Amino acid sequence: xxxxxxxxxxxxxxxxxxxxxxxxDDMVLKAVAAAQQRELVDPILCGDPVAIEKLAxxxxxxxxxxxxxxxxxxxxxxxxxxxxxxxxxxEILMKGILPTAEFLRAVLDKExxxxxxxxxxxxxxxxxxMLDRTLLLTDAAMVPYPxxxxxxxxxxxxxxxxxGLGIHTPKVAALAAVEVVNPDMQATIDAAALTIMxxxxxxxxxxxxxxxxxxxxxxxxxxQHKGIRSEVAGRADIFLFHxxxxxxxxLKGFVFGGGCLFGGLLVGARAPVVVASRSDSDHAKLYSIxxxxxLTETTSAIREIHVEPVxxxxxxxxxxxxxxx
Amino acid sequence: xxxxxxxxxxxxxxxxxxxxxxxxDDMVLKAVAAAQQRELVDPILCGDPVAIEKLAxxxxxxxxxxxxxxxxxxxxxxxxxxxxxxxxxxEILMKGILPTAEFLRAVLDKExxxxxxxxxxxxxxxxxxMLDRTLLLTDAAMVPYPxxxxxxxxxxxxxxxxxGLGIHTPKVAALAAVEVVNPDMQATIDAAALTIMxxxxxxxxxxxxxxxxxxxxxxxxxxQHKGIRSEVAGRADIFLFHxxxxxxxxLKGFVFGGGCLFGGLLVGARAPVVVASRSDSDHAKLYSIxxxxxLTETTSAIREIHVEPVxxxxxxxxxxxxxxx
Numbered sequence: 001x002x003x004x005x006x007x008x009x010x011x012x013x014x015x016x017x018x019x020x021x022x023x024x025d026d027m028v029l030k031a032v033a034a035a036q037q038r039e040l041v042d043p044i045l046c047g048d049p050v051a052i053e054k055l056a057x058x059x060x061x062x063x064x065x066x067x068x069x070x071x072x073x074x075x076x077x078x079x080x081x082x083x084x085x086x087x088x089x090x091e092i093l094m095k096g097i098l099p100t101a102e103f104l105r106a107v108l109d110k111e112x113x114x115x116x117x118x119x120x121x122x123x124x125x126x127x128x129x130m131l132d133r134t135l136l137l138t139d140a141a142m143v144p145y146p147x148x149x150x151x152x153x154x155x156x157x158x159x160x161x162x163x164g165l166g167i168h169t170p171k172v173a174a175l176a177a178v179e180v181v182n183p184d185m186q187a188t189i190d191a192a193a194l195t196i197m198x199x200x201x202x203x204x205x206x207x208x209x210x211x212x213x214x215x216x217x218x219x220x221x222x223x224q225h226k227g228i229r230s231e232v233a234g235r236a237d238i239f240l241f242h243x244x245x246x247x248x249x250x251l252k253g254f255v256f257g258g259g260c261l262f263g264g265l266l267v268g269a270r271a272p273v274v275v276a277s278r279s280d281s282d283h284a285k286l287y288s289i290x291x292x293x294x295l296t297e298t299t300s301a302i303r304e305i306h307v308e309p310v311x312x313x314x315x316x317x318x319x320x321x322x323x324x325x
Numbered sequence: 326x327x328x329x330x331x332x333x334x335x336x337x338x339x340x341x342x343x344x345x346x347x348x349x350d351d352m353v354l355k356a357v358a359a360a361q362q363r364e365l366v367d368p369i370l371c372g373d374p375v376a377i378e379k380l381a382x383x384x385x386x387x388x389x390x391x392x393x394x395x396x397x398x399x400x401x402x403x404x405x406x407x408x409x410x411x412x413x414x415x416e417i418l419m420k421g422i423l424p425t426a427e428f429l430r431a432v433l434d435k436e437x438x439x440x441x442x443x444x445x446x447x448x449x450x451x452x453x454x455m456l457d458r459t460l461l462l463t464d465a466a467m468v469p470y471p472x473x474x475x476x477x478x479x480x481x482x483x484x485x486x487x488x489g490l491g492i493h494t495p496k497v498a499a500l501a502a503v504e505v506v507n508p509d510m511q512a513t514i515d516a517a518a519l520t521i522m523x524x525x526x527x528x529x530x531x532x533x534x535x536x537x538x539x540x541x542x543x544x545x546x547x548x549q550h551k552g553i554r555s556e557v558a559g560r561a562d563i564f565l566f567h568x569x570x571x572x573x574x575x576l577k578g579f580v581f582g583g584g585c586l587f588g589g590l591l592v593g594a595r596a597p598v599v600v601a602s603r604s605d606s607d608h609a610k611l612y613s614i615x616x617x618x619x620l621t622e623t624t625s626a627i628r629e630i631h632v633e634p635v636x637x638x639x640x641x642x643x644x645x646x647x648x649x650x
Contacts, residue, residue, distance in 0.1 A: 258455065
């Protein structure tokens with residue numbers, strides 16, 4: 001896989017400001033320094049200034065061109081970072097070294113958080129060397145068991161990412177284990193409903209088809225063998241999964257068994273959120289930041305047009321914060 | 326991937342008899358002829374003798390050394406094939422060209438079928454070029470939503486396959502989206518219970534650990550990053566999934582995004598059952614037959630020792646036959 005070629009396609013027209021919550025971590029500092037060196041972002045580091053300085057020296061990370069905003073604790077660093085983005089002092093938020101639940105509490109805070117009108121969801125961006133294209137998978141980390149209404153929102157959030165990455169009318173595969181509607185398999189019923197919601201204009205800016213099994217979503221040959229007629233089959237950009245077990249295992253299968261480059265984003269908030277894991281490769285961390293930077297210019301425009309508020313969902317979201325891994 | 330090397334490792338010590346139900350299909354005839362040519366099996370073809378002869382001539386498939394057992398209909402072909410295996414005239418059953426539900430009706434028939442003491446389940450055998458090893462995935466096709474008791478049986482069936490393939494004490498990852506027990510995620514609770522069932526000797530001949538996410542199941546690096554201590558993590562042979570959506574998508578992701586060689590088997594009956602799909606590659610069909618042939622010598626011995634009858638499961642199975650794709 002040509003990492004540099006992929007990164008070149010993601011170069012944002014304007015350098016974005018990346019605000020890091022709890023930046024006192026060597027791997028986080030290295031990642032944001034690499035992103036700054038590539039002129040993708042200007043990092044703003046919230047956290048313990050002494051610890052940040054010490055780590056930067058220890059690991060020879062150049063932070064001389066980064067702003068450091070002191071915070072007395074990690075929870076405060078999260079609140080400060082969120083507040084900076086909220087007040088327009090940054091375009092991208094990034095989780096540093098603090099528990100995901102604590103980080104999300106600041107992001108989802110009703111008064112001072114970054115909630116958009118819809119739900120916050122996880123989109124995994126994969127670049128597959130074997131398929132030679134970009135795939136968006138949702139939701140492997142944030143919304144574990146979406147119902148039909150929530151699935152429609154997951155699609156909207158993923159479409160937003162697809163457009164940021166230059167896929168203007170993405171093809172969405174509503175995945176199941178089979179390609180027929182089976183009354184005993186909720187995934188297939190939801191997939192059929194989402195397909196019609198798309199036909200009726202309830203889900204816009206994309207083409208949805210389902211139920212499709214994953215072979216039919218990606219392989220033109222499998223489509224031909226099974227005689228399926230679909231605008232999506234064989235060339236899906238977005239994979240919508242029925243549950244977190246399916247999304248998480250498939251995403252990790254693509255990364256660890258398929259050598260895919262992986263970027264992870266939370267979307268649906270007022271700014272894209274980078275949530276790189278310590279176990280992500282250096283390339284993966286850079287790719288996550290680059291994907292987020294590609295989104296920021298399109299964020300406000302798209303969200304204003306199409307996402308209708310769904311009151312129930314953000315409230316439902318309180319209970320699922322611990323699903324992020 | 327060196328297909329020939331993989332096949333060489335699977336050579337059975339004795340040539341097995343493969344009984345095909347409804348063999349009047351060009352792709353089935355080609356697959357069994359290729360398997361015969363490699364001396365893996367001696368095919369016995371149940372079905373319409375006129376149609377079989379005609380197709381063999383048309384596609385230049387040499388069936389001169391295959392026995393043909395006439396059947397008046399496809400349903401009768403299924404019953405005849407099952408009966409031959411039941412009476413000891415064949416060691417492997419293979420589905421030809423008939424609906425899966427009809428085929429399974431004959432296999433699962435209480436009076437004349439091939440039921441073993443446990444349930445019938447699907448094991449996907451993958452050879453990953455990137456990981457350079459064999460992985461067994463269950464259940465992507467037969468048992469859609471296993472409960473804890475059924476998961477224990479799925480493990481037993483997969484362990485049986487692993488042993489046939491030469492993995493004597495397979496490592497089993499009980500998969501979930503996270504590696505901690507989350508009371509809101511049944512997959513994680515079941516995984517913990519299965520781990521302890523294994524420690525207490527309720528699931529034998531393997532090492533079970535879970536909950537594990539797929540990265541921790543396959544990647545030693547991810548294990549190190551997360552600081553997990555486990556005999557299974559990083560080197561799992563068997564992946565037990567929480568539901569069919571997860572198993573099916575992950576399996577297909579490995580095949581279509583990871584270039585894995587794939588073989589599909591139904592196990593738990595008195596003989597292994599090959600259920601190749603039309604969309605499987607020629608290599609995949611041969612690999613499925615070779616895996617089944619590798620199992621037959623170990624079938625009776627292992628099943629007699631360890632699988633305890635669970636009355637409820639075969640009855641529950643009536644309802645899920647349509648899940649096979």
